[in-house]
Amino acid sequence: MLEPRSDNGPHVKHLTATVGTESSKQRVEETFDASLHRITVLTKQENVRAIQDANIVFLAMKPIKRAEVFAEPGFKETLRGKFIVSIMAGITTKEVERLVLGGEPSDSETPIQAVRAMPNMAARIREAVTLWTGSIGTTKRNLKIASWIFSQVGEAYEIPEGSFDICAVLVGCAGSLLLLAIDGLLDAAVAEGVRRPEVQNLVVNSAIGMMKLVPAGDHPGVLREKIASPGGCSIRALLELEKLGVRSAFTTAILAAAEKSKSMSSS
Ligand SMILES: NC(=O)c1ccc[n+]([C@@H]2O[C@H](COP(=O)([O-])OP(=O)(O)OC[C@H]3O[C@@H](n4cnc5c(N)ncnc54)[C@H](OP(=O)(O)O)[C@@H]3O)[C@@H](O)[C@H]2O)c1
The missing domain is CATH 1.10.3730.10 (ProC C-terminal domain-like)
Incomplete structure (x- = not known):
């Protein structure tokens, strides 16, 4: 959930994370123990509930799991109209669009708002280099928000999607x-x-x-x-x-x- 803020970045009011298993939920809660008043951790059964109130949705499951996650009843429908940031390796903004719209043609009046990004593990110590690119039609405001988010964990660079794969493996692999x-x-x-x-x-x-x-x-x-x-x-x-x-x-x-x-x- 976001609230407007006077400086360049949005004010992050609350974070909700979902994970696959109860043991992951416990691990994440332990890691963020001091911030649990601002973070809710749920398991995958509550993915749709987690998305409902969100302004921005991060897709961070393994790419191979995306079909299973998007097949959950109500998942893609709830995602429509949200700003989506995917860090799934190798997944293009076109593929995110296909997953969300389920093959239905995109409404050019309200194009999908999606950013594809490739951070690296140094995000843990805020020294990541993150590459990101936005889908056609993503608003300047959302692009700015994506850049701000990734600059919180290191350096963030916008690159064209055409060179994303080679650049992403250079920072990710x-x-x-x-x-x-x-x-x-x-x-x-x-x-x-x-x-x-x-x-x-x-x-x-x-x-x-x-x-x-x-x-x-x-x-x-x-x-x-x-x-x-x-x-x-x-x-x-x-x-x-x-x-x-x-x-x-x-x-x-x-x-x-x-x-x-x-x-x-x-x-
Ligand atoms: N590792 C890297 O250096 C790196 C770099 C750039 C991008 N990425 C991308 O970042 C993403 C995460 O990578 P990772 O290495 O951190 O993998 P990971 O440790 O396996 O994290 C994936 C998370 O997704 C959760 N999950 C699984 N099924 C779910 C579902 N149905 N609903 C909600 N959550 C679910 C998993 O929970 P459980 O473990 O409980 O199943 C786990 O917490 C991937 O898309 C990867 O391509 C990774």
């Missing part, structure tokens, strides 16, 4: 590839007799520091060259990675993820 690299680096420490916990934060914090040089103005390729001194250790390590095809492996992995993302709305 690339982190898991970089974590795999960190894991590999730590394996080397273990092989040399150093325990993981002793070096984990050193490795992660030095990586964070190096990465921050990029938005500060250094091109990644130039930076990599600067680090790799002639006859030094870094160039030996980089040559090993080139031999193993690691750079193109990253490219191939992200392209595979983008293909998967493109196919999700039709599966």
Whole structure:
């Protein structure tokens, strides 16, 4: 539920969350214990009730569950006219429209109000990068609200839907590839007799520091060259990675993820 506010963002009066199971309900209630006067947690049997009083509805179930959720009696009917924000990976605004309207033609007088967004897990510490795009016809006011919501948990960028899949996997999946690299680096420490916990934060914090040089103005390729001194250790390590095809492996992995993302709305 929203109330008008004088600054750029809306005033969030109340949040209602629904989850699949009783155990999730308990977990969420425990997590938000201090804010339960403003948050109600319900289970999926009460999805329709949760939507009834809402101004904005977030769709955050796994994409594979969307057909089951939309098949609940009254679900899509209650959703019509609401501002919908979907964070379901790979689900286009067109697919959200299809789910809500159930195949009926869209009323051009009152087009569906929907935003598709891709946050990442760093939202937990308010350091997410969230990409979002609005369906045709979504009002400027609603687009502004979406941008405001996601800027509460990090940085929010509006991008065209045509490039959404590749950009979304770059913010949503690339982190898991970089974590795999960190894991590999730590394996080397273990092989040399150093325990993981002793070096984990050193490795992660030095990586964070190096990465921050990029938005500060250094091109990644130039930076990599600067680090790799002639006859030094870094160039030996980089040559090993080139031999193993690691750079193109990253490219191939992200392209595979983008293909998967493109196919999700039709599966
Ligand atoms: N994980 C990521 O990094 C990431 C990044 C960007 C976007 N996303 C998207 O964010 C969404 C959530 O992802 P996640 O990783 O957080 O998954 P998750 O932990 O499985 O969260 C899904 C939630 O939906 C609930 N749920 C299941 N069926 C429901 C129903 N019929 N009605 C209401 N709630 C229901 C689940 O409750 P139960 O567990 O009790 O069944 C669970 O709380 C997905 O659409 C995903 O594509 C995820």
